[in-house]
Amino acid sequence: xxxxxxxxxxxxxxVDAHKGxxxxxxxxxxxxxxxxxxxxxxxxxxxxxxxxxxxxxxxxSTWMYRIALNTAISGLRRNRHQTVYLEPGLFSDSLxxxxxxxxxxxxxxxxxxxxxxxxxxxxxxxxxxxxxxxYEEMEEILGVNQxxxxxKMNRAKEKLRRLTKPS
Amino acid sequence: MExxxxxxxxxxxxxxxxxxxxxxxxxxDKKSGSPVEKMKRNLNxxxxxxxxxxxxxxxxxxFAFNGRMIEISWFMLMVGAFFIVYYxxxxxxxxxxxxxxxxxxxxxxxQVHSLETYIRIYLVGGTALIPISMLFFGxxxxxxxxxxxxxxxxxxxxxxxxxxxxxxxxxxTALITVVMYYINKWYVRKLYGRHVENLKAxxxxxxxxxx
Numbered sequence: 001x002x003x004x005x006x007x008x009x010x011x012x013x014x015v016d017a018h019k020g021x022x023x024x025x026x027x028x029x030x031x032x033x034x035x036x037x038x039x040x041x042x043x044x045x046x047x048x049x050x051x052x053x054x055x056x057x058x059x060x061s062t063w064m065y066r067i068a069l070n071t072a073i074s075g076l077r078r079n080r081h082q083t084v085y086l087e088p089g090l091f092s093d094s095l096x097x098x099x100x101x102x103x104x105x106x107x108x109x110x111x112x113x114x115x116x117x118x119x120x121x122x123x124x125x126x127x128x129x130x131x132x133x134x135y136e137e138m139e140e141i142l143g144v145n146q147x148x149x150x151x152k153m154n155r156a157k158e159k160l161r162r163l164t165k166p167s
Numbered sequence: 168m169e170x171x172x173x174x175x176x177x178x179x180x181x182x183x184x185x186x187x188x189x190x191x192x193x194x195x196d197k198k199s200g201s202p203v204e205k206m207k208r209n210l211n212x213x214x215x216x217x218x219x220x221x222x223x224x225x226x227x228x229x230f231a232f233n234g235r236m237i238e239i240s241w242f243m244l245m246v247g248a249f250f251i252v253y254y255x256x257x258x259x260x261x262x263x264x265x266x267x268x269x270x271x272x273x274x275x276x277x278q279v280h281s282l283e284t285y286i287r288i289y290l291v292g293g294t295a296l297i298p299i300s301m302l303f304f305g306x307x308x309x310x311x312x313x314x315x316x317x318x319x320x321x322x323x324x325x326x327x328x329x330x331x332x333x334x335x336x337x338x339x340t341a342l343i344t345v346v347m348y349y350i351n352k353w354y355v356r357k358l359y360g361r362h363v364e365n366l367k368a369x370x371x372x373x374x375x376x377x378x
Contacts, residue, residue: 008195012188019191020181042201044194050268063268070267070274074366075201107168107176120369124271130177143272144373152375157170164168 011051018064027112028123029072042075043068065141069124114163122156203264214254221247242303253292260285275370282363286355293351294344301340
């Protein structure tokens with residue numbers, strides 16, 4: 001029991017430290033706040049289910065990205081009709097963060113909107129690029145070889161440039 | 168604005184820094200809403216439905232009519248045993264699909280492969296039940312012939328030679344099997360078809376430009 005509590009505490013500590021990343025995945029893959037809350041919840045549940053299998057062979061953030069992206073791409077978002085809302089205000093939202101300036105909020109909203117117009121794979125790649133991940137780490141997360149990733153990344157960046165260009 | 172500037176804005180966004188442990192802890196007790204979890208719940212519901220309905224029918228035919236219809240009980244027991252194999256196979260596939268810790272491409276390959284196998288099992292199992300049941304009930308009607316009116320085309324008599332009866336059974340079985348096959352196919356595609364297509368599309372995109 002003590003050991004389980006310890007494991008749970010350790011898990012919560014790790015998730016707490018990386019929750020910004022989970023929120024970003026939710027923003028990239030869901031437009032609607034209700035869907036984002038659902039996806040956040042689902043990612044945390046999937047991480048918790050997979051936690052006993054995490055043996056530290058890869059970095060925690062790499063492992064977490066894999067599960068978060070797998071959940072987002074192959075999971076909950078498909079059920080767009082599902083509108084289970086969590087209690088309002090439970091999760092702080094970057095766009096609601098009072099400390100952010102309006103200009104920053106607008107730019108972030110523009111960026112998220114542009115990313116959401118990319119394909120599923122491009123969204124994941126651009127997110128990892130914005131997080132400053134190396135191609136090696138991207139390969140470890142996505143399973144796409146680096147040569148192929150470079151080609152796809154150039155295309156995705158070009159698309160993003162076009163989408164964020166003021167009309 | 169250049170991509171490097173977007174990167175700065177992205178990285179400066181330190182959202183969600185106030186979600187406390189209590190909220191995260193509460194999430195661990197919530198039910199998963201993933202498609203795999205829903206499929207598991209549906210499969211379990213299917214199992215209970217079979218246990219209850221088949222159990223009741225097996226008991227009924229075992230004791231009713233002074234045991235003259237006991238063959239139906241044995242037949243249903245046999246179908247029930249096949250269902251257990253079908254259940255175990257599907258359950259195993261769902262367990263494989265639950266593991267999301269592999270990289271995205273191999274996870275997608277696994278999801279697509281498992282879902283296609285799952286659909287095939289559903290389709291084969293649901294369709295095969297029809298000719299097996301028809302064969303059984305044909306045999307049952309033949310052996311319990313006194314319950315059937317003599318003029319019935321599905322029953323051999325002086326007016327209906329055996330070849331005519333067999334042909335009628337064959338045609339009826341083929342017709343119902345084909346109709347059921349298409350109904351099952353439509354239903355299973357309605358349930359999972361779009362999901363599989365979406366997963367395949369992402370996978371195709373990942374495989375493109377592979378060197």
